[in-house]
Structure formats: C-alpha cells, structure tokens
Amino acid sequence: MDDMKLLRDFGAALEHEPPATLARQRNRLTGARPRRRRVGLLVTGLAAVATAAAVAVPTLVLRGSVAPPTGARPAKVVTGALNVLLVGTDSEVGSKRFRKGARTDTILLVxxxxxxxxITAVNIPRDSIVQIPRCGSVPARKSMINSAFDQGGLTCTVKTIETLTDVRIDHMVEVDFLAFKEVVNALGGVQVTMKQPVNDPKSKLRLPAGTSILNGEQALGYMRLRNYGDGSDMQRIKRQQVLLRAMMAKAKKMLTDPGKVSAFLGVVGKSIKADEDFDMETMVDLATSLNDSRLPTFLTVPWVPSPDDPHRVVWKQPDAEQLFARFR
Structure with a gap:
C-alpha cells in the first residue's frame, strides 16, 4: 500500500465515528470542504505535528500520563505563551538494563x-546543587537537581523547578533512554562531527574523528559521553544541544514523506509520557501554531562552580533570575 493511499484510507476512516477530540479538531480544520481537501489538510496536519515533535512536544499517543504538582504553584499568566519541561531519564523500561531509582540525565525547559x-530551550545542568522542596513523604533537602526525579518522579522535578524559578510549567514530557534510542532510529539516524576519535567503554561509544551517522544506541552514548574533552557536564550539555539540533533538522526533512512522518509519530507517541492535559486536540492546535517557527535557541542556566564541590555547580545570580523572568 503506497503512502498516499494509506493517508486517504485514514482520512476516510475519520468519517466514521472518530474519537471525540479528534472529531472536533477535524471539523475545526476542515469544515464542510470536499473530501479531497480534507485529505490534503490531514497531510498538512501530520507534517505540522512532526514539526512539533522536533521542538520537544511530541504527544500524539501517550505511553502514560503524569500528574501535575499539588499545592501552591506559580500563577498562570494567560498570554498565549507556553513553558514545556522535557526531561530525559536514565531509566530503560523494558530493557535488561532497567533499574529503579532513575534520575534525570537531561532537563530542558522550552x-x-x-x-x-x-523559541528558547534552556538546559538545566543535572549537577546543579539546589533546594528541593518536600515531595509527598520525602522531606525538603539540598541536593543535585536530578535527584528530584529519583525521589518523586517528573511531578517532583516540575515542583522543584517551579519553586526555584517561579515559572509556571504548562506541560511536561518524559523520555527514557530506551525511548530516546527508538526515536533516533525512527529518524533514520542522526549526523554528528567529532574533532577527535572517541573510545569510551563507559558510554559504549566508539567513533572516528570526522562525520558519522549515529544509530539510536550510538546517539545515546553520545548524549551521555563524559570522557571526552574536559569531561565536564557543561561540555556534555553543549554536545547534547548539537545532537538535538541535528535531530530537529533531520525531522524537518521528513515532512515531504508522509509515510515516514506517520511511522515516526507512531514511535514518538509510544515512547513518551506527558501530563494528561496534553491530549490530541491540544497537540494538533499547538503543532499548527509552530509551522513558521525557527529552530530553538539553546541556552544553559548561568552557573558557577559550587563552593563546596568543584565538580558541582550553583546557579549564578542575578543572571539566572533575569533569564527566568523572561519565561514568566
């Protein structure tokens, strides 16, 4: 079955008892136009959703949902702007390496x-020493920010970041290592360039100097690589930003191939968790609003070495406060 026939059949199927949220979205987009026009809009919608996936908000079909924090939260300012928290965890659910007590390996506020x-995407260093608020039965404590997930999951991570920044997080997305590998493979790999060869047993990554196409396993090793350059978390964050930008560029190239777009979205949807308000209708609305967006500008929270441990960092003030004020 060719790609366009698949999409036409899908469009026809939507004429018969689609889910309520999808039906509302379809009617809003298509009105009473002829069927061929509806199919054209469906293709456009799929492309738009792929663009949204490239900006770290992929939630067509969720693997699971995450509860929002309870108690006092920053005020929700109705301006049309959105703040989305994306975390990558070191859990590998469904693999032989799965373990309990996962931590956030990547924290990105978009x-x-x-x-x-x-669009602005800010990396929050996982080695940041911060005050973590009480989450459920776990008392407040001072620790590395990535331990918030270990003790209270994504909900506690959101609560911690909202407490530290006074920024209201509208949506949250969680991706684990196994899911990340599947997304990279669904993209057909991603290209990176290394200034020097890599042979790091800890991250299980071996690469020559120059340009390489990474599969999912290699891309994960690249994301986690520490034994390279000065070995700092800050340099690791810069490499992550390079990789994410390359993934976004690769995803945009898919937009002319509806079959690849459909396959990619299927993998992405099954690979993530998000808050329950990030449903299909919300996602399609957001996706269509991102059609003309540029690729995000990547920043890192301003930081200085921790006075208690040179291998950890603390946020530099007032610089960090000024950055997050823009997000409010």
Whole structure:
C-alpha cells in the first residue's frame, strides 16, 4: 500500500465515528470542504505535528500520563505563551538494563512565546546543587537537581523547578533512554562531527574523528559521553544541544514523506509520557501554531562552580533570575 493511499484510507476512516477530540479538531480544520481537501489538510496536519515533535512536544499517543504538582504553584499568566519541561531519564523500561531509582540525565525547559516565532530551550545542568522542596513523604533537602526525579518522579522535578524559578510549567514530557534510542532510529539516524576519535567503554561509544551517522544506541552514548574533552557536564550539555539540533533538522526533512512522518509519530507517541492535559486536540492546535517557527535557541542556566564541590555547580545570580523572568 503506497503512502498516499494509506493517508486517504485514514482520512476516510475519520468519517466514521472518530474519537471525540479528534472529531472536533477535524471539523475545526476542515469544515464542510470536499473530501479531497480534507485529505490534503490531514497531510498538512501530520507534517505540522512532526514539526512539533522536533521542538520537544511530541504527544500524539501517550505511553502514560503524569500528574501535575499539588499545592501552591506559580500563577498562570494567560498570554498565549507556553513553558514545556522535557526531561530525559536514565531509566530503560523494558530493557535488561532497567533499574529503579532513575534520575534525570537531561532537563530542558522550552519557552514558546505567544507568536511562536523565537523559541528558547534552556538546559538545566543535572549537577546543579539546589533546594528541593518536600515531595509527598520525602522531606525538603539540598541536593543535585536530578535527584528530584529519583525521589518523586517528573511531578517532583516540575515542583522543584517551579519553586526555584517561579515559572509556571504548562506541560511536561518524559523520555527514557530506551525511548530516546527508538526515536533516533525512527529518524533514520542522526549526523554528528567529532574533532577527535572517541573510545569510551563507559558510554559504549566508539567513533572516528570526522562525520558519522549515529544509530539510536550510538546517539545515546553520545548524549551521555563524559570522557571526552574536559569531561565536564557543561561540555556534555553543549554536545547534547548539537545532537538535538541535528535531530530537529533531520525531522524537518521528513515532512515531504508522509509515510515516514506517520511511522515516526507512531514511535514518538509510544515512547513518551506527558501530563494528561496534553491530549490530541491540544497537540494538533499547538503543532499548527509552530509551522513558521525557527529552530530553538539553546541556552544553559548561568552557573558557577559550587563552593563546596568543584565538580558541582550553583546557579549564578542575578543572571539566572533575569533569564527566568523572561519565561514568566
């Protein structure tokens, strides 16, 4: 079955008792136009959703949902802007290496302004020493920010970041290592360039100097690589930003191939967890608003070495406060 026939059949199927949220979205997009026009809009919608996936908000079919924090939260300012928290965890559910007590290996706060033009993605260093609030039965404590997930999951991570920044997080997305590998493989691999060869047994990564196409396993090793350059978490974050930008560029190239878009979205949807308010209708609305967006500008929370441990960092003030004020 060719790709366009598959999409036409899917469009026809939507004429018969689609899910309520999808039916509302379809009617809003298509109105009473002829069937061929509806199919064209469906293809456009799939492409738009792929663009949204590249900006770290992929939630077509969720693997699971995450409860929002309880108690006091920053005020929700109705401006049309959105703040989305994306975390990558070191859990590998379903693999032989799965373990309990996972931590966040990557924490990314994505700010989408009301006009959706200049998107900003801020990396929060996992080695940040911060005050973590009480989460359920776990008392408040001072520790590395990635331990918030270990003790209270994504809900506690959101609560911690909201407490530290006074930024209201509108949506949250969780991706584990196994899911990350599946997404990279669904993209057909991702290209990176190394200034020097890599042979790191800990991250299970071996690469020559120059340009390489990484599969999912290799991309995960690249994301986690520490024994390279100065070995710092800050340099690791810079490499992650390079990899994420390459993934976004690869995803955009898929938009002319509906079959690849459909396959990619199927993998992405089954690979993540998000808050329950990030449903299909919300996602399609957000996706269509991102059509003309540029790739995100990547930043890192301003930091200085911790006075108690040179291998850890603390946020530099007032610089960090000024950065997050923009997000509010």
């Amino acid at each position: 700010h989408l302004p009301a006009d959706r033009k200049e």
